[in-house]
Amino acid sequence: MACKDGRSAILEKGAQIIHRKGFNHSGIQEILDAAGVPKGSFYHYFKSKEDFGLNLLDHYATYFISRAESQMKDKKVPPIKRLKDFFEGFRFFFESNGCELGCPIGNLSQEMGDLSPAFRKRLEEIFLMMRSRIAGVLNEALRGGDLPGSLNANEMADFIVNSWEGAIVRMKVQKNTEALQLFDRMIFDSILKPTAIHNTGADSE
Amino acid sequence: MACKDGRSAILEKGAQIIHRKGFNHSGIQEILDAAGVPKGSFYHYFKSKEDFGLNLLDHYATYFISRAESQMKDKKVPPIKRLKDFFEGFRFFFESNGCELGCPIGNLSQEMGDLSPAFRKRLEEIFLMMRSRIAGVLNEALRGGDLPGSLNANEMADFIVNSWEGAIVRMKVQKNTEALQLFDRMIFDSILKPTAIHNTGADSE
Numbered sequence: 001m002a003c004k005d006g007r008s009a010i011l012e013k014g015a016q017i018i019h020r021k022g023f024n025h026s027g028i029q030e031i032l033d034a035a036g037v038p039k040g041s042f043y044h045y046f047k048s049k050e051d052f053g054l055n056l057l058d059h060y061a062t063y064f065i066s067r068a069e070s071q072m073k074d075k076k077v078p079p080i081k082r083l084k085d086f087f088e089g090f091r092f093f094f095e096s097n098g099c100e101l102g103c104p105i106g107n108l109s110q111e112m113g114d115l116s117p118a119f120r121k122r123l124e125e126i127f128l129m130m131r132s133r134i135a136g137v138l139n140e141a142l143r144g145g146d147l148p149g150s151l152n153a154n155e156m157a158d159f160i161v162n163s164w165e166g167a168i169v170r171m172k173v174q175k176n177t178e179a180l181q182l183f184d185r186m187i188f189d190s191i192l193k194p195t196a197i198h199n200t201g202a203d204s205e
Numbered sequence: 206m207a208c209k210d211g212r213s214a215i216l217e218k219g220a221q222i223i224h225r226k227g228f229n230h231s232g233i234q235e236i237l238d239a240a241g242v243p244k245g246s247f248y249h250y251f252k253s254k255e256d257f258g259l260n261l262l263d264h265y266a267t268y269f270i271s272r273a274e275s276q277m278k279d280k281k282v283p284p285i286k287r288l289k290d291f292f293e294g295f296r297f298f299f300e301s302n303g304c305e306l307g308c309p310i311g312n313l314s315q316e317m318g319d320l321s322p323a324f325r326k327r328l329e330e331i332f333l334m335m336r337s338r339i340a341g342v343l344n345e346a347l348r349g350g351d352l353p354g355s356l357n358a359n360e361m362a363d364f365i366v367n368s369w370e371g372a373i374v375r376m377k378v379q380k381n382t383e384a385l386q387l388f389d390r391m392i393f394d395s396i397l398k399p400t401a402i403h404n405t406g407a408d409s410e
Contacts, residue, residue: 100319106374113377114305123378159391162384166371169311172318173328186364
């Protein structure tokens, strides 16, 4: 921890604690204690708890982006396979942690969606960023002829992201990855199988 | 309120308050005040806050079942159309309440899924009940030839329920019903697109 600055330490420990306990249940003192940072310094780095929360969303988004970058950019792997592997990687993560915690973005959407316009705005920006990465891969598949030209990549990407979030909610009560496996089969073995698509949206981009 | 017994009043007010604030954030005193019931009587009706929470889940489930019974049993309406109308009814509800609150079952799954085995078990029972009602309608459509015989009704029903929960999470940050409309288009205009083997009018609206 010696060479890590206080702000990063607060965000990293805060990310872990809030992923488990939610935003409103996590106290600043608890996060500072875990980060080994004196209380006074919190307001040196962040204007308020909400400001900290918004920076935390950026922290989660950065993790998602770096993971997407590393797993979805290998052009040697067919685009749809890359997308499938990307979600499978998260499934392995949940398998290894007992299907706990869920997605921090989904959790905070549910917890803060009605409470903070600033959270809401930033969360939707992150959803749009997820959508954009997934739509990029779908567009590659479209260009390669792996998907029917009628597919609307943005709509499909939104549906994939939303359905994934729902599968994670279900996983939290099932405490197994059945819902994530069902998501995988429905999206990759059925919906994105060219022959299975009857009609994927009103107009393509 | 005079002719309503204390237990029902507590469950009804509790359902409203916990739908908005979550289980852990809602205090027993707040619920009793709203229900107009003296504090001493809470432990007359419920063994603990968790016991109250489990009874509250039954209360939500009863609402879901009675809504499903009334909206999905009209055999004069083609089965897929009934299912579509059922979800559309919830969409109208969210449109009328500013896209707030979300689904109490999804909310509590996320909040309590890692915290209480008793909640988790009851929540999954409710998900299975939702699945069963939806699968029943899908099986009717299968028997009528409105869906391909290869479709697994239970799996499709699970996917529909999970994807719906995810669409609601997204709605909470978008504060519009775009995600619910996308769910509707993807499920009913694409994935469940009638095969028209037997033209029963399932796709006429």
